[in-house]
Amino acid sequence: MITNYIGIDIAARSFVSARPTPAASYQVQQWDYQTPQQIAHFVDSLNPQTDHCVLEATGNYHLRLTYALLEAGISVSVVNPLSVKRYGQMLASITKTDQRDAVLLARYGQQQQPATYRQPDQHLQYLRQRRMVLNQLQQQRQALANQQHALSVHPQPDAFSQQILDQQQLYVEQAIADLQAQISQLVADHYQQSRQLLASIPGFGAVSTAVFLEALSSFEGWQQRGSSKAFVKYIGLAPTLHQSGRSVRGGSHINRSGVPWLRQKLWLPACTLAMRLKTDTVFQRLYIRLRQAGKSFKEAIIAVMHKWIRVALAVLQSGKPFDSRLNLPTEENLVSNL
Incomplete structure (x- = not known):
């Protein structure tokens, strides 16, 4: 005891x-x-x-x-x-x-009396380390691109400095490509079932699948039904309110706690999911409906990301591929089955 x-x-x-x-x-x-x-x-x-x-x-x-x-x-x-x-x-x-x-x-x-820590498996630790190194390399790539641009507009650019930056840029680009390939291979080898389930959801690619599985592994009890609200709060996408009496009426915003790197990695896929996919999806319909209702671009994308995450969690919990008809309003679902 x-x-x-x-x-x-x-x-x-x-x-x-x-x-x-x-x-x-x-x-x-x-x-x-x-x-x-x-x-x-x-x-x-x-x-x-x-x-x-x-x-x-x-x-x-x-x-x-x-x-x-x-x-x-x-x-x-x-x-x-x-x-x-x-x-x-x-x-x-x-x-x-x-x-x-x-x-x-x-x-x-x-x-x-906090919960006992459970050591993650070795493959998950490798996935986490590769994701961290990939983030650093992507930041270095942007810094090198900024330096190259700064030299390109100089009235007397130094050829040797430009050559060094070009070499560094090529090395970083190759390292990023190698890391992304290794991350994809690791997920395919050791998380095959989860990868296939997430691949059935529009918007999930190799990188988004890897970061989602990494964040999910750190959340205790995600397999239980009804845990989606707690998981959304855990990654920092739950809406918050700041109100008291009649005088304090703060605006609503996400709580921004939990897993900021996951929100960062899923932002661009969520934008693509909402606006750029050629096929019509329930996520596009949600985005269009919110924009027509007067919501800002950022608010609508966050709502799409919120729904996307909850759908992904439900798919993994059920073990069944994504079915868009389950997310349609009743009248649209009836029409699609005729």
């Missing part, structure tokens, strides 16, 4: 742990974790039967310690830093140090 929630504040080269004591205080200790022996020293101090570690998601810094704890049979929770920050504000905490953060994580775990 878990009785001790141990808060861990991770840094680049060390971490601070806060362990509750019988005197209703916390034993705070700093540990190095640069080598497997140093990590094992901390792991050996824990009891798998009673101890549960709570730490924040901090890029890749927390992964080595998290995996070592899981291999030793220690329960671990990797929590959203924003949730812990809001919890600290609720407690009126005004001091921020590594030691205080570790104690705050321990108190958060004891009170909130």
Whole structure:
């Protein structure tokens, strides 16, 4: 039975742990974790039967310690830093140090009892790393294009500088193509059924399928019916309201939390889905109806993306390919069956 929630504040080269004591205080200790022996020293101090570690998601810094704890049979929770920050504000905490953060994580775990972290499979970890590198290369490609344009308008351009930029651009273009091919191959080899189901939905290509499956794997309970609203909120597409009494009437907008890189990757496919596909789809009809009702371009595209995501989740949950007739209004569905 878990009785001790141990808060861990991770840094680049060390971490601070806060362990509750019988005197209703916390034993705070700093540990190095640069080598497997140093990590094992901390792991050996824990009891798998009673101890549960709570730490924040901090890029890749927390992964080595998290995996070592899981291999030793220690329960671990990797929590959203924003949730812990809001919890600290609720407690009126005004001091921020590594030691205080570790104690705050321990108190958060004891009170909130967050879900246990599940280690993703190896193929998903590769997919995530390739997506991150692809994002960086695409940003570099745009930066190189900007530099090339800046040199092209210079009255006395340097030929050698232009040659270096051209070489770098060719290398980055080839690396992007290779990464995209590897991502597509990985999804085809290890997520064949999900890929085929998503391919039945208009707008889903190789990249959009890969990023959607990556985000979905991080959301617990997506297989359950009725989880679509929670998933849309998780990725940051749920509408929010800010109203109070008669004086506060804030506008509605998406919550912008969760998975911003997924929204970024799905924006262009959603635009294509709404406006540029030659075939008529329920998503195009939704876009046209909202635009005719006076909604802005951005509002209509977000609504299309919202519906598109929920349809994709429903298709994966049912295990059946997309059927556009199920999304038509009743009268149109009757006509299509005549």
